[in-house]
Amino acid sequence: MVKEAKPSINESEFILAALNEKRRVDGRGIYDVRSLQINFGTDYGQVEIQLGRTRVAAKVSAKVERPRNDKPTEGILFFNTEISPMACPTFDSGSRSEEEVLISRIIEKSLRRSRAIDTEGLCIVAGEKVWEIRVDLHFLDHDGNLVDCAGIAAITALSHFRRPDVTVVGEEVTIHPIDQRNPVPLSIHHIPICVSFAFFDEGQLLVVDPTYLEERVKKGDMTITMNIHKEICALSKAGGIPLELDQLHRCSQIALIKVTETTEQIQKALETDKAARKSKSSGAK
Template sequence: MPQEAQISVNERAFIQDALKEQLRLDGRAFDAFRPLELTFGDEYGVADVQLGKTRVIARISVDVTTPLPERKFDGVFQIITEFSPMASPAFEVGRPTNAEVVLSRILEKAIRRSNALDTESLCIIAGLKCFALRADVHVIDHDGGLIDASCIAVMAALQHFRRPDVLVEGEKATVLSIRERDPIPLSILHQPLCVTFSYFEEGELFLVDSNLAEEQVRDGEVIITMNRHGEVCQIAKYGGAPVEPYALFNLTSLALQKVKEMSKFIQERLDEDAKRRNAGGLLAELSAENDRPFDRPVG
């Protein structure tokens, strides 16, 4: 199986010595994220996140299906991750790596199991028809911080997505097009976001948003998922050196600050996209179509 290019012994020692001197190679503070960019596609539910050199695209799609027998009043929601081979030499189609398994589990617990999405709002006819929502996460470039970037992408895409409206007559449901009726935003109960802390020197030093080189040198990682109200959705730690309870408490406080900043950033980008769509949206398109015949020269 292809493997990630390993960092050299000299590079490892250089990064470790720099951290002991309270320095990061890119000049960031220990608690600082890399530059974050978020853009939305022309269709609803496509979010493109760039965190430093890491790039993740999330796309939300919807279909009508039959609800699960044990959850007749709920819709279906699933998250699918896909690592592109061009993102890293360690990724191969059809052969999930440990990083892909961990990412899938974290996103599942952080978003789906924390009930970030109100699945009851996806029900059309109880026991007969419901919306099946699917979030596809595509990793395009990998330079560390995949979990944080992917969680931002999925939550931003969910808030940006609009599902079609439905006309229900008895047991018959008709999905209406965008021209028949405006699509409807999803019912989001809360917005969980992940903050990954890499620790060094047996838990003495903690870094926020490590790049790939720093991830290869770290002793372990702690992933904290919270919403902006301070509610902890999950704390995950896969192996590595132990972490003191007091240090974990401090990390939770720092994670809340970062989650509030990211939530505000996502909302600002959503507002900008809404203004852009209102300026050149469906009404402007219909108006332009009505004006075209009068623009033609006469004679």
Template structure:
């Protein structure tokens, strides 16, 4: 992962602003950037926008043999794609950098080890066939705090996803199409979400939801994966700093409030999407884009400011005359030089 050059003046300016309890984008210390969630036309597709950081997540499923250690449980697989389209710092060719590996493992711990999805309900035939749920997070734009954006996008896509219905007769398994039977939602026990805290001046100052520039100057960060029931699903600290236990408790109390707010946003978006689908209203990405027809014969009524228009016209004429006189003087000077 190649770092973009960052000047010392800009670094000092950001740190001084943080010490004065202010941020470059005008947010408070504990404020998130604007978060917007949009679902696609297909089930299990959603796009999460956290400020200028954009992540699109697609959930898919297929029938596979189970793991030998867990023959009666399905499989949940999480993958994060970092392409150079999102940021020039990401390596091309699909090679996973240290940042990508860290992000992928953190999401796996938050989603898989917290047992948010009931994997036993994904079993079709014990020891033979189970559902494998794949969560692919594609980073479209990187402007800091990808962990929170990816975790919210992944859990929203899992809650929005529907798998095909299955009937078992003896050893024969029949997967029904969407026309034959309605798809079945996944059994989700809780919604674990990540909240990132950035620390500065050896842990003396902290921020929630750091932007890309704030991430470049921070001493370290702490990611808390939590659900709205105050259950900590994962916790990770990185950087060269020392954090006291009081600081950890303070961050966990802040994370409870932020996780509750994000969970409500996801649930409201899911309800609005299901309501639009049931009523036959526009839904998905096309409904989120404001369409506007523009024709060649369209006329717009514009308000023209006529106050002092005569004075402005005289000023424009005077400027034009002065410019003409200057041109004439320059021509005369050129002629004199040529004659000399």
């Protein structure tokens, strides 16, 4: 990985001076997130998320596999991340950086370990055949807060995805092509959303949805994954300055507001896409 240049003293002082006045370099308030854009691809399970100038593309695919020995009645949910030098020149295409590993772990905790997806519903024949759902995340542009953007991309793509329908008669399994039978959506229990914070000035100052420049100046960070039911699905804090309990409580209250807004936007985008596809299908007939 290419060594990342540290921000200049002037950059650091300028950012901190602005934050002390409750302002940010890009004009946002300290608790404001950047604009979110959701664009779906032609196929189910393809989505591109843009958070400010940070962009992540997600693609979901499915194939039939044998289940794991310790979970014979559960399907498999697998995440794969890829950060290329296209997104940011500090990334090396030859190996996984620490940041990429950390992002993968947070996404894994947020979506798989929180049981957001009903993996038992992916079982075809117990102990023999299950669906393996793979989520590929490609980081296209890095202007800070890759975690939140990737988390939104992953859960939106999973919500949008449709797998082929299956008929099981005795030991015979028939997978129906999408053009012959309507594909089936995944069973999703809840929509976990990541909300990341960056801390400055020994934790006295904080911002939501940090930019690339803010991430280079920060003294610590934390990501809270929550759903609209006020359930904290995961909490990640990898080093940095320690936080007081009241600071953690304040962050969780801010996160709930952002989670509610983002969830509504995702659901609205899914409904709009569904209506557009239905209209296109009716027009084709």
